[in-house]
Amino acid sequence: MDLVSGIVVYVILWWWILFMVLPVGVRREDDVQQGNDAGAPKKPMLAVKLLATTVIAALVWVGVDLVVRSDLISFREMIRDWP
Structure with a gap:
């Protein structure tokens, strides 16, 4: 995988994992004041979630890069066999 492809794959993975991590540990506000959304979390812990997303991504x-480099799944052969 070349540099640009690697960056694109990482960015896609990062956003995908971010949306999976965002709902983890969300607790709703018990005392909702007027003008606030009832579903807004008490402590969103965004810094922790962004760090976790970066590490997991x-x-x-690395796993995706190893699979691509090892030709375990050869995308070039799949294209050649395409009808």
């Missing part, structure tokens, strides 16, 4: 990206 990096680990998944």
